[in-house]
Amino acid sequence: MSCPKTAYLLQEYFSDSLSAQAGAEFDKHLAQCRECRAELDTLLHTRQELLSWQEQRVPHWDRGLELFKREHAATPPATGWFARWQWAPTAASFAMLCLLLLNTSVSVSDSGFAIVFGGAAERAEIDRSLATFEAQQLAEFESLIRRFEARQDSNNVQFLQAVMEQTQQSTAESLDRIYAYFEEQRLRDLQDMQLGYQQLADSDYATLRSLQELAQFVSYRDSAR
Amino acid sequence: MSVIDEDEALIVAALAGSPHAWEKLVKRYECRIFNQGLRLMGNPSDAMDLLQEVFLGVYRNLHRFRGDAKFSSWLFRIAHNKAIDLSRRKRLLAGTPPNAEGEADSLESLPADRQQEPEISLMHSELNQRIIKRLSQLPLAQRLVVELKVFQSMTFEEIADMQDISENTAKTRFYAALKKLKQTTEDEHVLS
8 A cells, every 4th residue: 555645535535524615525535546445445345344233032031020120029918926126225225325325224222223314323333333342452452461471471480490400510510520520630640640650650560670680790790800 | 293203201111111112112222223233343242242142231221311301312322332331341351452533443453354254245235344444544532433424414513512622623533533434435436
């Protein structure tokens, strides 16, 4: 395709807003340009082929009727015991709501019980209950502290006794060990000393024998002379 | 009573809970929507999916229809949007990445067995099958413009408004689509 105008002209040809003047110019160009004419013919043919589409029947479907009927179906009247008593949950809910909105409180005492509407009586009752509860808590707390202190004291005494006993026992054991050690040392020294004396005595005895032999030799030599 | 008045009367009756009116309203347009679905989606099963989704959407939103525009315009706008949604979902399910405008997102991107469903060959006339095959070579954006321009006889101004594009873009897409269809036809002739 060599005509440079083809794309623009054909695009405009299919436009809905082609003016009479533009149409006339287009026809004039088509009469002269074989390429544009051929291109237009094939495009028109292509479009015509598309328009030869044959409408096809829709396969069977429920057209959303099931959904439609389900969502628009009138609710059948309820029967049976549930139908007779189904107001009960609503009534109970309503009664609870009234009790809640009217701030109703039921107080039970030794003289009987009283139903009070509003918040003042309830607040006083709550204050009283809170004060009693606080006193009980305080008493329990103090009792607990006392029991804790007593247990601590008892534990401390037991601990000190145990420490002292252990200390005394360990001191006596140490002294016994020291005494035994010293006794052992003493006996060992004594043995050493005895051994030393024996050696010394042996040595002295040997010395005496040597002197005696020397004296015998000297007396023998003198007598020989 | 004109078609528009009849539509409005049926809508009012359907809203009041008449299943008969609803069925009549659906019957008036189901064939056009189904055939549109065939051309856009490429097979009867997806066309039925589209048909059901369109009328479910209509049913859910019927109370919002104000009658400012024609019911048929409103309906075909819904069908147009649902066709785009369905195509995207199918593409996601098939694991095909979203394509650019120039690429063909066609039946060829669908699982092969889907194209060979026997019901297609039974239901489609040979001519329709050829048209579907050619249309399937176009990107969805071009296929939509062809559908609206050729089969729904809409103006480029209306197409631009529906697709939220400029009129020139609509014209360009249509021209490009025709050229591509022409090329496909020529290729078919060469192969045969």
